[in-house]
Amino acid sequence: MQSSDPRHFFETDAEIQTKERRAAKSSNRYGNPIQLKSKILAAVVDPWAPTSTILVAESAGAVRRVNVDAQGSATTVYRGPTAPVCCVAVGGPKLKTLFAGSWDKAVWSWHLDTKAPDRKYVGHSDFVKAVVCGRMAGKDYLISGGADKKIIVWDIESGARLHTLQDSVVNMLSVQDLVIDHASSTADEISLFSASSDPHIRRWKIRADGWEQLTEPDSLKPGAERRTIVEHETTVYKLALTHPNDEEEEVVDLWTSSGDGTAKCLSRLRDFAPADTFNHGDHVRAVAVTRAWVITGGRDENLKYWNRATGALYCTLEGHFDEVTDLVVLRGSNGEQRRVCSVSIDGTVRTWPLETAVLDALVEEQEKPDDEEDEEDKDAEKAGNLLSADEEAELAALMEDDD
Template identity: 25%
Template structure:
């Protein structure tokens, strides 16, 4: 907070303003009648909380860009909105093309592309700069609940849907290169750090672990949750898997390839609850794996 005194041509303060000098502020400050903010804000937001308005339906998905400067959100209104994170958080782009609700969105590791899946049974690849859809991947016969891309190496994409399939796509050729089948709906999917395994969270309370090198082999099964698994995320170091379930728990699993012991569940955390809507609530690790959000 700063005060400025306007001075006339003769260098004297205007008579009307002269009675308000800095001396009057001292007692007020001492009596704590005026609060001066001394904390240096670490955010570029104009306020501590910014309300982003624009979607015409429920918002089901959201993810920050790798550089932290943009936010992509997907909604029941079939659109993907792009927002600036700093300043007034303007909506600078809308991606249209899905014919039903957008259920999950992810950025490419370098921020040059955006991926989405929808209840219209498709997965799309977008250019966030131009707003154009680059690819549309069709193959699922029911709602596509989740998708994720590989972090490095071959540009793979994995998707899971209500048709009980987990599909592996090679983005270089725009087609599905393998389908893993299951008798129950797949609600969440993810690659491990090296894209050698696929994790699929299912309606039957289990996580299926598919080996990319032995695609026709039976999957390893992670058991422990008491209800459907709605969110999966692999830690940045690739050692741990976080799962969110409708049993109102988040579990951390040791997914190192050669970890000993049959029970890979390391920790059970309670507090993240699902309500009667039974939405697909996700879980995410922080940048340095120090925190989890659910």
């Protein structure tokens, strides 16, 4: 009889210890976790509910719309792919089309409200790792990047492939992320940053009738140019720009996270040379930026908050019990503070404060001795504040489904 139980296969002591540690950690309630049924590989803010809702890419082959404030963790599911979904974006006419890149080498799309399947964009020869949407010359475009080292520009309406971008001089590896630089785009041109499994960050200028790869002045060699931005030692996983309509930002800099264990602020005024470096300490899979904070997350499962003004580490938050894969900032409304959402291989969506007083209280709670927490848990259980038996069983079933 064959078995899929990992306990029936050889495991090293380190692997066993990791599984035991994660199992013990999985019951924590930090960040008000919403448990989904599979690993979460990416997330974006829902543009129609930016204060409370995100769209997440799941390894089970679906995109899920998650309202982090809804009782019962209300979700809407978009199905179609039978392989893991790696990335998500919203665009098209009136921002009503949801796009998802998959391991099956295609980009799927749905109507955001009705969940009706729309066009499938087929052209990559390997996993689709990144998707973004832009507009130029009065038309809407989809841009996808894949493990096949290609960036493809698609006409959303017709589904036609417009351009295929590749670096003909510096070999580009698997595309990891794409972000549109609204600060330097125009009505007729899209300015694009790309990150890949090599240390190189590339800039592209895309028009309806063609494209070009941009070069940058070399800050170390006056009068010289560099074809790519190279400020990391290895893979650049994520790129972030502050919101183009955020009046708090006078200059929109580029923020990066890398497998070299750092996140960086690359200054636009210094030709994208580093202005700050944040040493997270392990692979940094995601970075989020607000006026006060730089937040990093990655392989070590923790979120780290850095004082944006000084660059100093302010605190470390625990909660996830596997690798953090993405971070998104929810906007505030009606006087409410912004929040940051984190998603993880552990299948949870967690929401964290950005207000200093609330953050300090959470840090204090996490630093309490275990025996003191146990006593408080017992008191809370007596008061009926913990999960019911049915809810505990449901959570356990969800975790078993993910194995």
